[in-house]
Amino acid sequence: MKLIKPNSSDGYKRIGAPEIDDNPLLAHLRLPPETDDDAFISLGLRPDFDPSDRNLPTSLRRLRVDKLRGFFVPTQTAHRNALIGISSQVFSGYMHRNPLTPQGQRKLIGRPADHSYRPTISFIAGHSGMGKSTLIDRILASIGHQVYQHVDFRGTPFPEQQILWLRRNVPEYCTVKTLCSSFGDYADNVLGQQLYKGIFSYTRISDRSYFINEIRKIITNHHVGLLVFDEFQNLSLMGVGAEKIIAFLVTLRDELGLPIVIIGTYGALGLLEKNMSTARRLAEGGFYDLERPTSADDDGWQQLCRVAWPYQWVREPQEFSSDICEALYSVSQGITGIMLSVYAAAQISAMQNGSEKVDADLISEVFRSQMKPLHSAIETLRVGSMLKGSRFEDVYRNFHPTADTPAGTDLNPASPLVDSHESRSARPQLPDAAEAKRKKRKNKNVSRPKLTLAEIESAVGASDVAKLTSIFKLPL
Template structure:
């Protein structure tokens, strides 16, 4: 649902933000306490509801599906998104002549030289970890549309699109991505771009240019690309073509992009090792599997356990908490599903209590294929499930197209000289600095770096045999 607000301008202390209506109209940043109040969605629960009819309680249990309990990562991601949004508007002040010149160039598809570019942010995590819930909750802290009428005593008619969220359909091509954008902007502005361009004979490059023009003319503050892993690399023309598509938005339209998806999205950044910087120049966040001893898990499980609509509720003890973790493996979706099903089972069976055995019963009866995936997590071997593989597995050799594995295999198979050796040496330096390496991997990469340094100077090829990956 689109939220629309009339522009109300807030004074800015930073000189680069002053006199910019697009920035001044953004609501002030929330404090940590205000953010929790804004995003938390807790079921309306009263102990008296336990005496209601079975039918009424079954409906009440459905409220768990809409429950949002903000964890610590919410604070960090909200702060980064807020800063990225404001920074993205700093070089697009509609009151400035430079912006008018740039805007003319974008709308007329004329290249305007500019040294500024917008940031990008990558948010990834296991399937069921709550990525979409998190991003939707944070976006709810902003109006999607701000309507301007007058600024500083002068007429200023402008509909400012603060954010645009695009859900990528499965197996999406580059054209499908463009059409998803048009559909999203139609929903926000009640426009008709999708109908206008869905059957057009325009090339994909022309559609991309149209996206730049729409972003510029409607003052789009940031793009959120959800389910990023759904992009089909082959259909989209290859990894580099996809990356250039998003680069053109941040470079030409100056719109920050927030990419959200499972770690499988990292495959898009494997061909060119340094493209990891293009994935998230403003930051990278992983919503990983919650660990049994971390505070976020304890906060979540204790909060969820309160919602027992059974006549004989139990206190949370060590056995129950261990059972909940063993069955859910620290995945929020699985924890909420367990509690929902356990409540229903206790009511329908007449036991009216949630026990460890009841939790195991509903797990065996209702979790189906999820049980195989959770079993893989339990054993520490989730590689057969792309959407359950943590980023560390992707980056350390858990998939054939990983940057690190790709780099080492490339070094084994290719004969690099001169400038090529210098380029690969830079990739190796990035790997040493950025990856959580084993001692063996680190030693091999250090040897690779020294060899490439020598070959860079000599201009001779280099072979690497027996390098472990």
């Protein structure tokens, strides 16, 4: 918890804007970045590195390589825009909740105030491994400390605790009750007190209004500025139950008047698009797509690799080259987390085999021998680089031939999915009802043929929707 000292350099400041200078919830916070370059500097995270560490014993150098996990370079425009947009939304929310104004006082007691302010929902999307969670970590750290303890604001007693953000992962098969309970427990954890433990988990009440009112207590008592929901794609496992969670979030946004950030894969985006109001709010708050680079020639990819490459703890560091850049892309297909994992594993391998250098061949060999569980996923991205939506990713994964398929196996058998005309005519005729049951039972047990990679790629890339629908057996 950060104690704010009014006369210290990190205390309340004056910038010449009354809506900030006169607001105890804002006067101590860092302003949103002024420029794109400022955002880049605020977000960037590089590991501590000293070239002399290369002379350390191998046991220590292996530990140093693990520092690559603390590495983030905001090469995408979406990275910087997300920081500027989300931090600005936090400021806008607090401007309308100044507890020293009549408007802010009305908010504290749960009464509606200032209908001109429209809180927003923002969405950070991308493939797993693209750094979505790391990005929000950096954004939240850039805004300020998570918890502040106020004492006195410009001569006025203000003994309040302020929680800048609350962030939780959406669990699989969650309910409104379990989601709220996780926020209550988490609020206790960050405050170091037991104030809200059990108010959700120990009640048998299932009314949504009850949960809203209890969450309101946390938000207003501690001046929470932002709610963050990570792993939002887990709601796709809930079917119709997901709509209740989304409706609850919309209610939180409207009734509590604070911005919300949702983080997830592209599957989560499909859930939100079902609700027109949420989709519209999503566009207002910002949609930040952490797109995967489609080739090693991508400027952002090359910048990322150039920045990461000097962090070598092997004794014979190599110069960066186009072959290195291409090899890193080949084994990761632009997924940042995979690239860093292979890069770290290659360094450890070079230490163990005595070569003490990492080159393109070693990167490829380490991926081939040590990253076998990733081979299928990388091949899917390699062949289907035009795919982004989770629906197509799921289709591709389901129809992708497995590595265990023997060479020469016919992946597209010619045997029909239904009986031939001859077999139908040879079968004894059954009564209509019995025949219908037989067909239903047979169709339920039948398996569909697998397609070759070439056929899948051709189908997905085709503009003929009917052809794609027929091949993949998808509903129109």
